[in-house]
Amino acid sequence: MNERVNPFGDLGDFAPAPAKPKAEILEVANQVAEQQGFPSRQPVKPAAPDVAPAPAPATPSAPEVPAAQAQPKEQLPSRRRMTGRSEQVNIKTTFAAKKRLMEISVERDMPLGEILEQALEALEKSWKSS
Protein backbone atom coordinates (compact mmCIF):
# COMPACT_ATOMS: atom_id res chain seq x y z
CA MET A 1 0.00 0.00 0.00
CA ASN A 2 1.24 3.49 -0.81
CA GLU A 3 2.13 5.78 2.03
CA ARG A 4 -0.35 8.58 2.46
CA VAL A 5 0.30 12.13 3.51
CA ASN A 6 1.48 12.12 7.08
CA PRO A 7 -1.38 13.44 9.19
CA PHE A 8 0.72 14.25 12.24
CA GLY A 9 3.01 16.94 10.90
CA ASP A 10 5.94 17.92 13.05
CA LEU A 11 6.29 16.10 16.35
CA GLY A 12 9.50 17.98 17.17
CA ASP A 13 7.91 19.39 20.33
CA PHE A 14 8.35 15.97 21.89
CA ALA A 15 11.94 15.25 22.88
CA PRO A 16 13.76 12.46 24.71
CA ALA A 17 13.52 12.99 28.45
CA PRO A 18 15.96 12.78 31.34
CA ALA A 19 15.40 10.03 33.91
CA LYS A 20 13.10 10.58 36.86
CA PRO A 21 14.27 10.16 40.48
CA LYS A 22 14.31 6.41 40.76
CA ALA A 23 14.44 5.61 44.47
CA GLU A 24 11.21 7.47 45.25
CA ILE A 25 9.39 6.04 42.27
CA LEU A 26 10.33 2.53 43.23
CA GLU A 27 9.22 3.01 46.80
CA VAL A 28 5.81 4.35 45.75
CA ALA A 29 5.37 1.66 43.10
CA ASN A 30 6.10 -1.05 45.66
CA GLN A 31 3.47 0.32 48.00
CA VAL A 32 0.87 0.74 45.27
CA ALA A 33 1.48 -2.78 43.97
CA GLU A 34 1.01 -4.23 47.42
CA GLN A 35 -2.08 -2.25 48.33
CA GLN A 36 -3.85 -2.76 45.01
CA GLY A 37 -3.17 -6.48 44.84
CA PHE A 38 -0.71 -6.48 41.94
CA PRO A 39 1.76 -9.10 43.20
CA SER A 40 5.06 -10.02 41.66
CA ARG A 41 4.64 -12.64 38.98
CA GLN A 42 8.28 -12.67 38.08
CA PRO A 43 9.37 -16.30 37.91
CA VAL A 44 11.88 -17.07 40.63
CA LYS A 45 15.11 -18.45 39.30
CA PRO A 46 15.83 -21.69 41.17
CA ALA A 47 18.19 -24.40 40.02
CA ALA A 48 16.60 -26.10 37.03
CA PRO A 49 14.16 -28.68 38.32
CA ASP A 50 14.78 -32.34 37.78
CA VAL A 51 12.19 -33.51 35.35
CA ALA A 52 11.08 -37.07 35.59
CA PRO A 53 8.36 -37.83 33.05
CA ALA A 54 5.98 -40.63 33.80
CA PRO A 55 5.10 -43.19 31.15
CA ALA A 56 1.59 -43.68 32.49
CA PRO A 57 -0.60 -41.18 34.34
CA ALA A 58 1.21 -40.72 37.61
CA THR A 59 -0.16 -42.10 40.81
CA PRO A 60 -1.99 -39.37 42.66
CA SER A 61 0.07 -39.95 45.79
CA ALA A 62 1.20 -36.65 47.26
CA PRO A 63 4.94 -36.02 46.99
CA GLU A 64 6.37 -35.78 50.50
CA VAL A 65 9.92 -34.53 50.80
CA PRO A 66 10.31 -32.19 47.84
CA ALA A 67 6.97 -30.50 48.53
CA ALA A 68 8.63 -28.14 50.95
CA GLN A 69 11.00 -26.95 48.24
CA ALA A 70 8.38 -26.75 45.51
CA GLN A 71 6.73 -23.47 44.63
CA PRO A 72 3.62 -22.82 46.69
CA LYS A 73 1.07 -23.37 43.95
CA GLU A 74 -1.59 -25.86 43.08
CA GLN A 75 -0.16 -29.36 43.25
CA LEU A 76 -0.95 -31.58 40.33
CA PRO A 77 -0.05 -35.25 40.09
CA SER A 78 3.15 -34.66 38.14
CA ARG A 79 6.55 -36.33 38.07
CA ARG A 80 8.17 -32.91 38.05
CA ARG A 81 10.30 -32.31 41.13
CA MET A 82 12.44 -29.54 42.50
CA THR A 83 15.38 -31.54 43.76
CA GLY A 84 18.30 -29.25 43.09
CA ARG A 85 19.63 -31.73 40.56
CA SER A 86 20.29 -29.60 37.52
CA GLU A 87 22.53 -31.64 35.26
CA GLN A 88 20.99 -33.50 32.38
CA VAL A 89 22.09 -36.91 31.10
CA ASN A 90 20.70 -38.26 27.87
CA ILE A 91 21.15 -41.98 27.69
CA LYS A 92 20.23 -44.37 24.92
CA THR A 93 18.87 -47.57 26.32
CA THR A 94 16.48 -50.41 25.48
CA PHE A 95 12.77 -49.99 25.83
CA ALA A 96 12.72 -52.68 28.54
CA ALA A 97 15.35 -50.88 30.62
CA LYS A 98 13.55 -47.57 30.25
CA LYS A 99 10.26 -49.19 31.25
CA ARG A 100 11.89 -50.72 34.32
CA LEU A 101 13.34 -47.35 35.29
CA MET A 102 9.98 -45.60 34.91
CA GLU A 103 8.16 -48.31 36.85
CA ILE A 104 10.58 -48.01 39.75
CA SER A 105 10.14 -44.25 39.66
CA VAL A 106 6.36 -44.46 39.83
CA GLU A 107 6.22 -47.34 42.33
CA ARG A 108 8.72 -45.83 44.73
CA ASP A 109 7.67 -42.26 44.01
CA MET A 110 11.29 -41.48 43.37
CA PRO A 111 12.77 -39.00 40.89
CA LEU A 112 14.85 -40.53 38.10
CA GLY A 113 17.90 -38.65 39.35
CA GLU A 114 17.61 -40.28 42.75
CA ILE A 115 17.26 -43.73 41.23
CA LEU A 116 20.43 -43.16 39.23
CA GLU A 117 22.32 -42.05 42.33
CA GLN A 118 21.15 -45.01 44.39
CA ALA A 119 21.84 -47.42 41.54
CA LEU A 120 25.40 -46.11 41.21
CA GLU A 121 25.92 -46.40 44.95
CA ALA A 122 24.63 -49.98 44.94
CA LEU A 123 26.83 -50.82 41.98
CA GLU A 124 29.94 -49.46 43.65
CA LYS A 125 29.05 -51.25 46.87
CA SER A 126 28.67 -54.54 45.00
CA TRP A 127 32.12 -54.03 43.41
CA LYS A 128 33.71 -53.40 46.77
CA SER A 129 32.13 -56.45 48.38
CA SER A 130 33.06 -58.75 45.48
Place this chain on the structure above:
Amino acid sequence: MPTIVFVSPKGGAGKTTSALVLAEQLARSTDVTVIDADPNRPIENWAKGGAKPERMTVVADADEENVIERIEEAAARTPFVIVDLEGTAAKIVVMAVSQADFVIVPTQGSQLDAEQAGRAFRVIQQQEKMVQRRVPGYRLPYSVLLTRTNSAIRTRTLAHIEKGLVAAGIPVFETELNEREAFRSIFSFRKPLAGLNPSEVANLDKAVANAEQFAQEVIAALRKVQQQASEASV
Protein backbone atom coordinates in the same frame (compact mmCIF):
# COMPACT_ATOMS: atom_id res chain seq x y z
CA MET B 1 9.19 13.05 26.49
CA PRO B 2 6.09 10.93 26.54
CA THR B 3 6.19 7.42 27.88
CA ILE B 4 2.82 5.92 27.09
CA VAL B 5 1.92 2.80 29.03
CA PHE B 6 -0.91 0.51 27.96
CA VAL B 7 -2.56 -1.10 30.95
CA SER B 8 -5.40 -3.50 31.42
CA PRO B 9 -5.39 -6.21 34.03
CA LYS B 10 -7.60 -8.25 31.73
CA GLY B 11 -6.23 -10.08 28.74
CA GLY B 12 -7.69 -9.65 25.27
CA ALA B 13 -8.65 -6.03 25.81
CA GLY B 14 -6.61 -4.92 22.81
CA LYS B 15 -3.48 -3.65 24.55
CA THR B 16 -0.96 -5.06 22.13
CA THR B 17 -2.97 -4.16 19.06
CA SER B 18 -3.63 -0.59 20.14
CA ALA B 19 -0.03 -0.13 21.33
CA LEU B 20 1.34 -1.34 18.02
CA VAL B 21 -1.16 0.67 16.00
CA LEU B 22 -0.16 3.84 17.87
CA ALA B 23 3.55 3.06 17.58
CA GLU B 24 3.27 2.58 13.83
CA GLN B 25 1.49 5.89 13.36
CA LEU B 26 4.01 7.76 15.49
CA ALA B 27 6.92 6.10 13.69
CA ARG B 28 5.81 7.82 10.51
CA SER B 29 7.05 11.12 11.96
CA THR B 30 9.38 10.38 14.84
CA ASP B 31 11.45 7.78 16.65
CA VAL B 32 9.53 5.40 18.85
CA THR B 33 10.67 2.64 21.17
CA VAL B 34 8.17 -0.09 21.91
CA ILE B 35 8.90 -1.99 25.10
CA ASP B 36 7.29 -5.37 24.86
CA ALA B 37 6.94 -6.26 28.53
CA ASP B 38 4.45 -9.06 27.93
CA PRO B 39 6.19 -12.37 28.67
CA ASN B 40 4.59 -13.79 25.52
CA ARG B 41 6.53 -11.15 23.56
CA PRO B 42 3.83 -10.58 20.91
CA ILE B 43 5.45 -7.44 19.51
CA GLU B 44 8.88 -9.02 19.32
CA ASN B 45 7.34 -11.89 17.36
CA TRP B 46 5.57 -9.44 15.13
CA ALA B 47 8.85 -7.59 14.47
CA LYS B 48 10.43 -10.87 13.38
CA GLY B 49 8.28 -10.54 10.26
CA GLY B 50 10.89 -8.05 9.11
CA ALA B 51 8.43 -5.29 8.19
CA LYS B 52 8.93 -3.12 11.27
CA PRO B 53 8.97 0.61 10.43
CA GLU B 54 12.46 2.06 10.31
CA ARG B 55 11.90 4.54 13.11
CA MET B 56 10.48 1.95 15.48
CA THR B 57 12.74 0.10 17.92
CA VAL B 58 11.46 -2.93 19.80
CA VAL B 59 12.88 -3.77 23.22
CA ALA B 60 11.78 -7.20 24.34
CA ASP B 61 13.85 -8.15 27.36
CA ALA B 62 11.89 -6.20 29.95
CA ASP B 63 10.79 -7.92 33.12
CA GLU B 64 9.70 -6.80 36.55
CA GLU B 65 13.26 -6.23 37.72
CA ASN B 66 14.49 -4.17 34.81
CA VAL B 67 11.40 -2.53 33.33
CA ILE B 68 12.10 0.82 34.99
CA GLU B 69 15.66 0.87 33.61
CA ARG B 70 14.46 -0.19 30.17
CA ILE B 71 11.93 2.64 30.09
CA GLU B 72 14.53 5.15 31.32
CA GLU B 73 17.02 4.08 28.68
CA ALA B 74 14.41 4.25 25.94
CA ALA B 75 13.09 7.64 27.10
CA ALA B 76 16.59 9.08 26.92
CA ARG B 77 17.01 7.75 23.38
CA THR B 78 13.72 8.36 21.58
CA PRO B 79 11.02 11.01 21.98
CA PHE B 80 8.27 8.42 22.30
CA VAL B 81 8.22 5.28 24.38
CA ILE B 82 5.32 2.87 24.27
CA VAL B 83 5.04 0.10 26.82
CA ASP B 84 2.87 -2.95 26.25
CA LEU B 85 2.23 -5.09 29.31
CA GLU B 86 0.81 -8.47 30.09
CA GLY B 87 -2.91 -8.65 30.78
CA THR B 88 -2.67 -9.52 34.45
CA ALA B 89 -2.64 -7.71 37.76
CA ALA B 90 1.12 -8.05 38.14
CA LYS B 91 3.68 -5.88 39.85
CA ILE B 92 5.44 -5.13 36.56
CA VAL B 93 2.32 -3.18 35.58
CA VAL B 94 2.69 -0.86 38.56
CA MET B 95 6.42 -0.52 37.87
CA ALA B 96 5.72 0.59 34.31
CA VAL B 97 2.91 2.92 35.38
CA SER B 98 5.35 4.60 37.77
CA GLN B 99 7.37 5.68 34.73
CA ALA B 100 4.44 6.74 32.60
CA ASP B 101 3.63 10.20 31.33
CA PHE B 102 0.34 8.94 30.04
CA VAL B 103 -1.56 5.71 30.63
CA ILE B 104 -3.98 4.26 28.13
CA VAL B 105 -6.47 1.69 29.41
CA PRO B 106 -7.89 -0.29 26.48
CA THR B 107 -11.26 -1.72 27.35
CA GLN B 108 -13.81 -3.72 25.44
CA GLY B 109 -17.45 -2.85 25.80
CA SER B 110 -18.29 -5.56 28.29
CA GLN B 111 -19.03 -5.41 31.96
CA LEU B 112 -16.21 -7.85 32.74
CA ASP B 113 -13.68 -5.70 30.94
CA ALA B 114 -14.93 -2.53 32.54
CA GLU B 115 -14.64 -4.03 36.03
CA GLN B 116 -11.05 -5.02 35.42
CA ALA B 117 -10.31 -1.61 33.96
CA GLY B 118 -11.45 -0.23 37.32
CA ARG B 119 -8.44 -1.91 38.92
CA ALA B 120 -6.18 -0.07 36.51
CA PHE B 121 -7.78 3.26 37.41
CA ARG B 122 -7.23 2.63 41.10
CA VAL B 123 -3.55 1.91 40.54
CA ILE B 124 -3.14 5.07 38.47
CA GLN B 125 -5.03 7.23 40.93
CA GLN B 126 -3.18 5.92 43.95
CA GLN B 127 0.16 6.29 42.20
CA GLU B 128 -0.71 9.91 41.42
CA LYS B 129 -1.83 10.62 44.96
CA MET B 130 1.24 9.08 46.58
CA VAL B 131 3.72 10.81 44.32
CA GLN B 132 1.92 14.09 44.87
CA ARG B 133 2.83 13.89 48.55
CA ARG B 134 6.46 14.06 47.53
CA VAL B 135 6.19 16.02 44.30
CA PRO B 136 3.38 18.59 44.54
CA GLY B 137 1.69 19.17 41.22
CA TYR B 138 2.57 15.71 39.87
CA ARG B 139 -0.09 14.45 37.49
CA LEU B 140 -0.51 11.04 35.92
CA PRO B 141 -3.02 11.53 33.12
CA TYR B 142 -4.81 8.58 31.65
CA SER B 143 -7.64 7.74 29.33
CA VAL B 144 -9.77 4.77 28.41
CA LEU B 145 -9.66 3.52 24.85
CA LEU B 146 -12.76 1.55 23.91
CA THR B 147 -11.59 -1.27 21.69
CA ARG B 148 -13.03 -3.80 19.29
CA THR B 149 -16.16 -1.74 18.92
CA ASN B 150 -18.50 -2.09 16.01
CA SER B 151 -18.17 0.87 13.66
CA ALA B 152 -21.80 0.66 12.61
CA ILE B 153 -23.73 -0.40 15.69
CA ARG B 154 -23.46 0.92 19.21
CA THR B 155 -24.46 -1.79 21.67
CA ARG B 156 -26.43 -0.87 24.75
CA THR B 157 -23.81 -2.43 26.98
CA LEU B 158 -21.11 -0.26 25.45
CA ALA B 159 -23.25 2.86 25.79
CA HIS B 160 -23.93 1.94 29.41
CA ILE B 161 -20.25 1.40 30.15
CA GLU B 162 -19.20 4.62 28.48
CA LYS B 163 -21.85 6.52 30.39
CA GLY B 164 -20.63 4.95 33.62
CA LEU B 165 -17.03 5.91 32.90
CA VAL B 166 -17.91 9.49 32.04
CA ALA B 167 -20.12 9.77 35.13
CA ALA B 168 -17.22 8.51 37.28
CA GLY B 169 -15.02 11.22 35.83
CA ILE B 170 -12.86 8.74 33.91
CA PRO B 171 -11.52 10.28 30.71
CA VAL B 172 -12.47 8.33 27.59
CA PHE B 173 -10.94 8.85 24.15
CA GLU B 174 -13.48 9.97 21.61
CA THR B 175 -11.87 7.67 19.07
CA GLU B 176 -12.60 4.00 19.51
CA LEU B 177 -10.53 1.27 17.98
CA ASN B 178 -13.04 -0.61 15.86
CA GLU B 179 -13.16 -4.34 15.38
CA ARG B 180 -11.45 -4.68 12.02
CA GLU B 181 -9.94 -7.53 10.09
CA ALA B 182 -6.98 -5.26 9.37
CA PHE B 183 -6.06 -4.97 13.04
CA ARG B 184 -5.91 -8.76 13.30
CA SER B 185 -4.02 -8.99 10.01
CA ILE B 186 -1.18 -6.92 11.47
CA PHE B 187 -0.29 -10.00 13.47
CA SER B 188 -1.22 -12.71 11.00
CA PHE B 189 0.88 -11.09 8.27
CA ARG B 190 3.42 -9.70 10.76
CA LYS B 191 3.27 -6.38 8.98
CA PRO B 192 2.32 -2.84 9.94
CA LEU B 193 -1.02 -1.52 8.70
CA ALA B 194 0.80 0.38 5.96
CA GLY B 195 2.40 -2.84 4.75
CA LEU B 196 -0.85 -4.79 4.34
CA ASN B 197 -2.33 -5.44 0.94
CA PRO B 198 -5.81 -3.93 0.46
CA SER B 199 -6.73 -6.79 -1.86
CA GLU B 200 -6.10 -9.26 0.96
CA VAL B 201 -7.53 -7.31 3.88
CA ALA B 202 -11.05 -5.96 3.91
CA ASN B 203 -11.63 -2.30 4.74
CA LEU B 204 -7.96 -1.58 5.22
CA ASP B 205 -8.48 2.10 4.43
CA LYS B 206 -11.00 2.38 7.24
CA ALA B 207 -8.61 0.76 9.70
CA VAL B 208 -5.85 3.17 8.65
CA ALA B 209 -8.18 6.13 9.10
CA ASN B 210 -9.16 4.77 12.51
CA ALA B 211 -5.51 4.37 13.51
CA GLU B 212 -4.64 7.89 12.38
CA GLN B 213 -7.55 9.36 14.27
CA PHE B 214 -6.55 7.49 17.42
CA ALA B 215 -2.94 8.64 17.13
CA GLN B 216 -4.00 12.23 16.55
CA GLU B 217 -6.16 12.18 19.64
CA VAL B 218 -3.29 10.74 21.69
CA ILE B 219 -0.90 13.42 20.40
CA ALA B 220 -3.42 16.13 21.24
CA ALA B 221 -3.81 14.71 24.75
CA LEU B 222 -0.01 14.60 25.19
CA ARG B 223 0.35 18.18 23.99
CA LYS B 224 -2.23 19.22 26.56
CA VAL B 225 -0.25 17.41 29.28
CA GLN B 226 2.97 19.10 28.19
CA GLN B 227 1.29 22.46 28.19
CA GLN B 228 -0.15 21.94 31.67
CA ALA B 229 3.24 20.81 32.93
CA SER B 230 5.01 23.85 31.53
CA GLU B 231 2.34 26.15 32.97
CA ALA B 232 2.71 24.50 36.35
CA SER B 233 6.47 24.93 36.32
CA VAL B 234 6.27 28.65 35.42
